[in-house]
Amino acid sequence: MTDSPLLNEIKALIKSSGPMPVWRYMELCLMHPRHGYYISRDPLGREGDFTTAPEVSQMFGELLGLWTASVWKQMGSPQLLRLIELGPGRGTMMADALRALRVLPPLYQALNIHLVEVNPVLRERQSATLANVRNIAWHDSVDDVPDGPSIILANEYFDVLPVRQMVRLENGWHERVIEIDPNGKLQFGAAPEPTPRFDVLLPPLVRAAPIGAVFEWRPDGEIMKLATRVRDQDGAALIIDYGHLRSDAGDTFQAIARHTFADPLKAPGQADVTAHVDFQALARAAEDVGARVHGPVTQGDFLKRIGIDTRAAALMQKATPEVATDISVALKRLTDTGRGGMGSMFKVLGISEPRLTGLAGLSDLEQAGETS
Template identity: 70%
Template sequence: MIPTSPLEADIRKLIRSTGPMPVWRYMQLCLTHHEHGYYIARDPLGREGDFVTAPEVSQMFGELLGLWAASVWKAIGAPDTIRLIELGPGRGTLMMDALRAIRIVPPFHAACHVHMVEINAALREKQVAALAGTRNVHWHDGIDDVPEGPSIIFANEYVDVLPIHQMVRRETGWHERVIEIDAADRLAFGASAEPMSRFDLLLPPLVRAAPVGAVFEWRPNTEIMKITSRVRAFGGAALIIDYGHLRSDAGDTFQAIAKHSFTDPLKNAGLSDVTAHVDFQAMAHAVEDIGGRVHGPIEQGAFLRRLGIETRAVTLMSKATPQVSEDIASGLKRLTDSGRGGMGSLFKVLGVSHPSMAELAGLTDQPAAPGPSVAIDTEADDTPHQESEEDSE
C-alpha cells in the first residue's frame, strides 16, 4: 500500500525494522516529528485550519483568565515580578486578550513577565505579531526554560496532545496497545505479545472489572509534575483547561481531527491533529502526590459563569453593532453551553496551586464575589475586539 503521507512512510519503515510501535510513540511522532510533525510548522487553528480553541471563539475567554490571574497575584502578596506563562499558546490570542484586560490593574500589569512555551515556528511568528508592543515577552521550547520565580500558568488544550499509553485487556492480562502493519498492508491496532506484569494492581477501581477487549489510557505525569513543582516551589497557580472526563475509567478516546471533522487516526499521519481525552481524576492525584493543592475540577461553563462571563457579554453587546452583538451572544453560548457544539460541559477546568492557597476564583463551591482586582471593569476597554468562530475541536 502506498503511504498517504511522508510521515507514514517513515513509520512503516520503523515498524518493519523494529516491530509494532506503541500508541504513545505513534502519537509522539505524529505531533512532534522533527520534519513532518503536525505541531512543528503549521498553523492548525481557525476556519481554514482543523479546529478552533476557546480563545478564538470569543475575546471574553482570555479577558476572564487575565483577571483570574490578577486575583492570584493579589492572593500571593502582589510580588514585584510574576511569570505569566502559557503552554501551547496557539496564535497568542488568549495572552493578548488577558493582557488587555489586566491593564485595569496597573501594578499587576507592570509586574508581568510573559513567557510563551511554543515549539511551532509558524505559530511563534503569529504570537510575536499578536503581542507586538508588549514588553517583557519571552519564548521557550519548554517550561523548564522559564526563569524561576512566582508563576501563573495557563494550559488551555495543552494536555490532550501529550502522548498516551493505551492498554487493552486480554484473557491473559493487560497488554500494551500497538500500531502494526496488517495482512492488507495497512496500519492497524494490535497488542503486545506479553501482558504487562502486575499492571492490574495500578488500575483505578472502575477499571479493575473491565471486560476482555476494554481499553485503558494513561499519560505519564511529567508535564503536570513540572507545573505543580513550579507553583509549589515559587508560589502561584495554574489553570489546566481541556476536554476530558472527571473519573478514571476504561474507554478508547484516541482520535484525529482534520478540517473540523473526525478522521481515522491511523491515516494521514502528521496531517491531522491526534489527541485523547484528559483524565482529570488521574491528573488531580498526580498533583496531590507531589504536594500541590487541587482546586476543582469543574465544567468550563460553570467556571466562566462564576468569573462573570454573562455580565461581560452584556457590557460588550451594549457598545456593539447588532451583528457583533449576535457574534458575542454566539460566543457566550459556545463557551458555556452543554448542548451540541457547546464547550461548557465537555471541557473541564482544574486549578493547581501552592498548598497555602485555600481558594482560587471560579473554582470554589460558591460563585466568587471578586473585588476590583478580579472582576472585569465594565468601564475599561469594553470594545468588542473579535468575532466568534463556528467550529471547534
C-alpha cells in the same frame, strides 16, 4: 488530507523494530522534527483543523486575565510575576488577557510573559500578535522558564501529550500498538505479552472492565513538573482541556482535520491527534507532590462563576445588533452544557501552592471579577 510523508517512515520503523506503541505513534504524528503536525503548520481557525476557545471569543482570554489578577492578589501581589502560557496558539488568549490586565497597572508592570511553544510557524504568529508586549520570551519547555512566582495557563495543552493505551485481553492488560495489516495499511493491535503487574496501577472503576476494554494513561511527569513549580516558587496553574472528571476505561484516541473527525492511522502528521485528559489522574499526581488542587469543574460552570455573563452583557450593550448576536452565539458555544457542548466537554483544574485556597471559579465563594 494530502499524502503523508511520515506514513512510509512509520511503516519502515515497524518493519525494522516491530509494532509501535500508540504513545510513540502519537509522538511522531505530532512532534516528528520534519513532518510532525505541531512542527510544520498553523492548525487553528476556520482555515485550519480546529478552533480553540480563545479563537471563539475575546471574553475567554479577558476572563482568564481577571482570574490571573485574582490569584496574584491572593499571592500577596508580588512585584514580579511570571505569566506562563503552555501552547499559546496564535497568542490570542494572551493578548486578550493582557488587555484586561492593563486596568491594573501594579500587576501589569509586574508581569514577565513566557510562552512555551515549539512550533516555529506559531511562534511567528504569536510574535506578531504580541508585538507591543514588553518583557516577553519564548521557550521550548517550561523547564527553561526562570524561577519566580508564577501563574501558568494551559488551554488545550495536555490533550496532545502522548498517551499510553492498554487493552484488556483474557490473560491481562496488553500495551496497544500500531502494526501493519496484510494489505500494507496501519491497524491497531496488542503486544503479545501482558504488561506485568499493570493491574495495581488501575483506578477502581477500571479494575472490573470487560475483555476488549481500553484504558488510557499519561505519564505524570508534565503535571508533576507544574505542580512542583507552583508548590516551591509560589503561584498557581490553570488547566483547561476536554476530558473526563473521573478515571475510567474508554478509547478516546482520535484525529481531527478540517474541523471533522478523521482516521488517526490514515495520514500521520496531517491531522491533529489527541486523546481526552483524565482530570482525576492530573489532580492525584499534583496532590502527590504536595500541591493544593482546586476542582475540577466544567468549563461552563467555571466561566459563569468568573463572570462571563456579565462581560457578555457589557459587550452587547455597546455593540451593533449583528455583533451582539455574534457575542451571544459565542457565549452559548463556550458555556453550553448540552451533550457535546464546550461547556460540558471541557473541564477546568486549578493547582496551587498549599497556602492558596478558594481559587476564583473553582470555589463557590470567590469570583475573578472581585479584583477591584
